[in-house]
Amino acid sequence: MDQLLQFTDRGIYCEAGDFYIDPWKPVNRAVITHAHSDHAYRGHNLYLAHPKSVPVLKYRLGGDIQVQSMDYMESLSHNGVAISLHPAGHIVGSSQVRVEYQGEVWVASGDYKTQDDGLSTPYEPVKCNAFISESTFGLPIFQWRSQQSIFDQLHQWWRKNQDEGTASVILCYALGKAQRILSGIDTSIGPVFAHGAIANINDLMISAGEPLPEVLRITA
Structure with a gap:
């Protein structure tokens, strides 16, 4: 074994521990970084994930999947490998x-963001x-403004549209981006409507204690 973690045709594999990280083909043991569909796939015998990912994993992959949850900073050992x-x-x-x-430590990041969004654990x-x-936006060409400046611009646009009698529509991922936007917008400006795909995820997160505002589900 030359490397503690190695890339295979099924995903990132730890031979010593006999488990995979975010595998895209069915495996026996899968450690899942988060519930986005390009990281969490159906067909694994056992999933390991953070407790806040579990409801979404079961909603998306099926309530009968076998999931073990583990909080941040907790550790478990499998075949002598600490995870x-x-x-x-x-x-x-x-x-x-x-x-x-x-004595050797490797870390697989999964998708990560260094800016605190006020909702996800930083x-x-x-x-x-x-x-x-992971380095989706790792090139220097990508320079991000502060989150607050984005929300300030969004609120200005929303109020302008209201004054002109125009609906404001934001397109975003149902899991992650939608909740980030909802947690930061000023809902005193007006009512917020959400597609059912977003509302379903919101319901799961609110049930788990996440502080998301009320939205009106679009049903037609």
């Missing part, structure tokens, strides 16, 4: 996966020997 989850800041429940074996760097990083 722990650490905040990734991407969406609610998103996790980096820390793997330790015989990203925390994890000391390690090797870091496998």
